[in-house]
Amino acid sequence: MERADLHGLAEAGACAVGAAAIEFHNVDLSYSGKPILAGLSLAVGKGEIVCVIGPSGCGKTTALRVAGGLIKPDSGSVKVGGKPVTGPRRDVAIVFQDYGKALLPWRTAAGNVSLALEAAGTPARQRKERIHALLEKVGLHGHADKYPTEMSGGMQQRLQIARCLAQEPSVLLMDEPFGALDAMTRQTLQDEMLSIAAETGATVFFVTHDLEEAIYLGDRVIGLLPNPGRIGTIAKVTLPRPRNQLETREMAEFLRLRRALFDFIGKAEG
């Protein structure tokens, strides 16, 4: 595992994968005087999958929301696709953890996907076909007329992902998207997420509290330290792709990373 000063890390990230899709530069943010993020610098390459771990309350969600333009940092800058983030953007999609709250319960699956298309001004005639294709992509064909309350948690999260994909995002920000799902469903969705990312070439900023999930999905795993939130470790994941739920998780490198990150979290929490 590498440890270096923050600027060094940012540059290392940037050179490793070419032009950066997401760049945090010296981001500071505090809530009522309490620093939440301090000097956060990080560059995520185009098409890279970066997973962020860290003890609860260390600022993972806050960092994601800053990248999504939902909150402004007190100082420092965030760029997505080379352009400064001034607010939410259509090419940046956010997948919230609480899919139950993020879906419109009065709209069917098709209607929920439609919301993103309506927001983008897609003509009504073209929506139906797009919705069909998007639902198909996340494995929800045949469920277009179901209401969210009629769906399982896994299906609801698939639906939220479909709505995000309707934005045709170049960057996907995912905040513990599979945290509330059972283990089997979680693994299925992990693999679906990886194939969608590979297919669309989207950059993924993935927050999770599950170390194994972070290693399994990521090109890099960023470990945050709490109070104030800052980068404590960056682990490069060299496991081969496509990844496999059984084989990947049994590889020596996987186990080595798991141990290293486990130690990191133990120290960060202690």
Add this chain to the structure above:
Amino acid sequence: MNGRRVLWLAGSFLVAAGFVWIWQWIADHRLISPVFLPGPDRAWAALVKGMTDGDLTEKLFATIRRMIYGWLLASLVGIALGAAIGTSKALREYLAPMFEFLRPLPASAIIPVAIALLGLSDPMALAVIAFGSLWPVLLATIHGFSAVEPRLYEVGRALRLSRPAVIFKIALPSASPDILAGMRLGLTVALILSVVCEMLAGRDGLGNWILLSARSFRAPDLYAGVILLGVLGYVSSMAIAAVEHRLLIWRGRAR
């Protein structure tokens, strides 16, 4: 499932039939003087006669019109105001104490004020009805709008929905169960106040019909009017329940 529903319907029909039978029995045995309590047969006859020969149908429609106009006015104002107040924390905090003062005020208490301002006129009746049925709609709408899931607003921001789109695609549908419940209550209040205004201000309608019948000891006519009022209340609440059922179909469907 369906069998149970049929059983329920049959049960409630039996209860109603039993009630009418007891009424008839009391009237037949003159337990209460027929001057005050005619049997259902005579009330029914008066109802049929009033609606065919007399102007009872006209009175019914006058009351319906009054009720609907007042209710629609109250709903429009209530939803618009409620949306503004419900989405603004500051407004809510400023206005809440005033609402707490005004809400328990019975709407009939403002009738003298309304009469002083507008006279014994139809606009007076409309104002009183609208004022009275405004409260349930307004308070329910405020509650509905202030209880919109914050995450949904964030989804709206993330998708860059316009402000009108946020209101009409997120806030309004989310508040709709509360709004409809408020409107259902408002309709009942509107009916009550229509009758009260007609009685107090002598405006044309069922209320006036009932009052005049009572004064001239035409008990069967009085009961015909009361029966019509009951039917009107029942039908209007059934109608709004049907609308609720259609609009809120997503709530009934659970996994």
